[in-house]
Amino acid sequence: MLGYWKYLEKSDPEVYAIIQREEHRQQSMLEMIASENHASPAVLVVAGSCLTNKYAEGLPGKRYYGGCEHIDEVETLAIERCKQLFGCEHANVQPHSGSQANMAVYLSQLEPGDTVVAMSLDHGGHLSHGMKLNFSGKFYHFVHYGVRKDTETIDYDQIAQLTAEHKPKLVVCGGSAYPREIDFPRIADIAHAHGAKVMADIAHISGLVAAGLHSDPVAVCEFVTSTTHKTLRGPRAGTVMCKKEFAKAINSAVFPGLQGGPLCHVIAAKAVAFAEAMTPEFKSYAEQIIRNCRMLCEELLKKGFRLVTGGSDNHLLLVDLRSYNADLTGVMAETWLHDAGIVVNKNLIPFDPRPSSECSGIRIGTPAVTTRGLKEVHMKLIADWIDLTLKSGGDDKIVSMVRNETAELARSYPLPG
Ligand SMILES: Cc1ncc(COP(=O)(O)O)c(C=O)c1O
Missing domain, CATH: 3.40.640.10 (Type I PLP-dependent aspartate aminotransferase-like (Major domain))
Structure with missing residues (x-):
């Protein structure tokens, strides 16, 4: 495969450079979109x-x-x-x-x-x-x-x-x-x-x-x-x-x-x-996805976030931002967290008074960060960073401080392969 990449670098440097940038993005950010994951080198x-x-x-x-x-x-x-x-x-x-x-x-x-x-x-x-x-x-x-x-x-x-x-x-x-x-x-x-x-x-x-x-x-x-x-x-x-x-x-x-x-x-x-x-490793991985999600729920609840249904049984949670800050929309939260290195998506919450272009919630998932090896202790950090970022109203200084922390954590837990 290494040969293929060298070949691509020469034959189409433009596409090669885009893929390099995407790889860097994935490596350096905490991917918490609930529908995404990092496939194994064998799958790739x-x-x-x-x-x-x-x-x-x-x-x-x-x-x-x-x-x-x-x-x-x-x-x-x-x-x-x-x-x-x-x-x-x-x-x-x-x-x-x-x-x-x-x-x-x-x-x-x-x-x-x-x-x-x-x-x-x-x-x-x-x-x-x-x-x-x-x-x-x-x-x-x-x-x-x-x-x-x-x-x-x-x-x-x-x-x-x-x-x-x-x-x-x-x-x-x-x-x-x-x-x-x-x-x-x-x-x-x-x-x-x-x-x-x-x-x-x-x-x-x-x-x-x-x-x-x-x-x-x-x-x-x-x-x-x-x-x-x-x-x-x-x-x-x-x-x-x-x-x-x-x-x-x-x-x-x-x-x-x-x-x-x-x-x-x-x-x-x-x-x-x-x-x-079908491997025992995958079963442990799936168990860890759920443990991570539960820990993230607990920590976010402690910080005053309301979770749809009060928590989660699976790999995702839905945060209703309204009780945390009535003016905070899903779009704002998604943007600030992205800038801080945590990738989530805005999401409607049930009976949402806001339109789908704004949303009152964000959806957060643990499958991808669990693939790179993060555990409960890291979920506590992530909850802290989410709270800091959103509380700051997207303040540049705070966001860039959190960005440094998320980048450091991401560096310590590289993607598989
Ligand atoms: C419940 C459910 N069904 C179907 C799909 C569609 O999958 P795809 O994007 O591969 O068409 C999704 C994707 O997010 C999903 O969440």
Whole structure:
């Protein structure tokens, strides 16, 4: 690989320099966007391999192109590892992304205009769960549930009521900004009682599910989709799992339904990540993600921040900034923390009075900093730095002092490889 970089430096110094700058950014800042992670050198090298050169429309053993013998080997390995990791009956590892994994389920089960019940985006759902401007919201009739006002946890009674009233074909669960454990069996019971199937989108939590640290949807839901690059720590992509009876429908929804040639290099990198996720080291890593998140919650609560639901069961937490400082928006917090070396994102909180361009909250995740080796003691420091930065109102002196501290910590815990 070193040879490749030397080659790139000569052949395209402009792109080379951009990648160097991005690498420096990742090395020197604390990445706390809940949906991001640092993939292993093995994943990176495979994702950058010559497998990108190959067209392989179809499935192992049934391709539309010649010369697929090694792609067949690696895709079969990825499928088998995915099945072993999650204990699912069938897996299609070709979706280019989490959205396309979801799209495959919709395409295989729904006709345009069919009704789906899913969690709303502003309560922690995802664009591909029926947001108006997304393909899902344009093609299907989504009815949304949310969280309860008093507990800010999923309103399971509302799911039951909407499912009884609208008789959806599909109930979707899983989200992008939900800090608590999801009760998949309860949702499956509700859906099945009304003749609906269930799709659990575990994009965020799949690493925790794989490690046995979160309620497992595979046995109770017909379909389980995921990204492979968040807590699972693989390449940027998706995967879809289902019961055997839906295997054919899912396969043909992915290809030729919505994709052309698969990204063979990324499929191979998924195979690597699935194997990594089966190791005892990965289980310890996933446990540490959760311990770090809990410690960060505790420390932020001590400093007077309000957390949505009061805390977290998983890898992310949502800070409601309003009680800390009524004038502080998510945008302001994101900007100041970025300048201080802590990368988070502004986020709507449930029932947010502010528009999504401003937000009253920030979402913070521990998967990426845990990958570089940070532990509970560092979460205390990070909570101090968040407090100092936000209390200062983005004061240049304070921000640059914190920036020095975060850079120092980042230097002491370099990225893998
Ligand atoms: C719950 C959920 N589903 C699906 C996706 C979509 O993944 P992608 O960005 O790979 O399309 C995301 C991404 O953040 C997500 O959080």
